[in-house]
Amino acid sequence: MSEKLENFIKSNKPDFDNYEVPAGLWDKLDKQLDEHCKAQEKLNRRIKFYNFSRIAAIFIVVLAFGFLWGKYQKEEAIKLENINPVYAAKEVQFSSLIADKRAELKDLKKVDPQLYQTFKEEQTKLDEEYKLLKKELLTSPNQDRIVKAMIRNLQSQIDLLNQQLNITKEVKQFKATENETTI
Template sequence: MSKRLEDFIKANREEFDDLEPSAGLWDRIEQQLPATVVEINPKKKEDKTFSLGFVLRVAAMVVVVMGVGFGLYLKTSKPAGINLASINPEYAKQQVQYTSLIETKRTELKELTKSDPQLYEEFSGEIVKMEASYKKLKKDLATSPNQERVLRAMIRNLQIQTEVLNQQLQVIEQFNDIKNGQKNETKNI
């Protein structure tokens, strides 16, 4: 079907090409147009342009907003945790045991030092330093080529924290015993 149409157009091309607009067509179109010319987008004095200061202020605000947004994103996003059991299941068990033991000891220490908050602050300062070291090790664990070694260092840190807490508890108990002993002696006199 399309072949026949093409053949027909080729055969009758001259008859199709004889239709051209008359010479007076454009003159008649111009006569029908309005006499006044209307500008489509004239430049007026009221058009406002942006000054360099305004553009810089907007750019600075955009940078600040993006910076704050990125900071919040980094703060709220947590790095993917490493499964300690996949590195060494035994160390993972020890880590859980020591962390729960440390929490128990810290609660006990807090209870025993309620009467002397300054002593608690002094004792907890040491533990805070060790916790900071532990957190750094935990952060380094993700990027370390020898994860088992870092995990051992983390466990050792927890062991030392436990030992320090035990010593602090013993000191407080001895202090309280001496205090109670002095109270009993003053009552006996």
């Protein structure tokens, strides 16, 4: 291929010598190159700005989401002690008492699983009512009334657990006397 080119140049050399490069050609090429470089720089700046804008938009969205989530969490966390400190203390006291009594009832699971399951279902009903009251507390205009209902529910749970513990004792005594009579 280079041989063909050399032959072409040699054969047409006089024609090439007849023509001269126009006077402003190199200046014109230099100017076009500068314009192209400036256009490329401008495009690069636009791309950088676009990328920066995307990052800023993502940051703003994440920040807004965090703010809204924090606000929602704060609303969710309406504390009982802010509404009524006396009832808050009762809630803590009753909740720990309920936890203790439920732990005592777990022994029944080994002795009479069916009875334990029945007791557990009754406890679950009251516990679900308590959770509903707690949700209602967030939206209710009469929060004091809801708090009183929550405390009554906790008292009912304690009463139920006391009855269940009494039944458990009676069942254990009955089984103990039954074992003595069979021996």
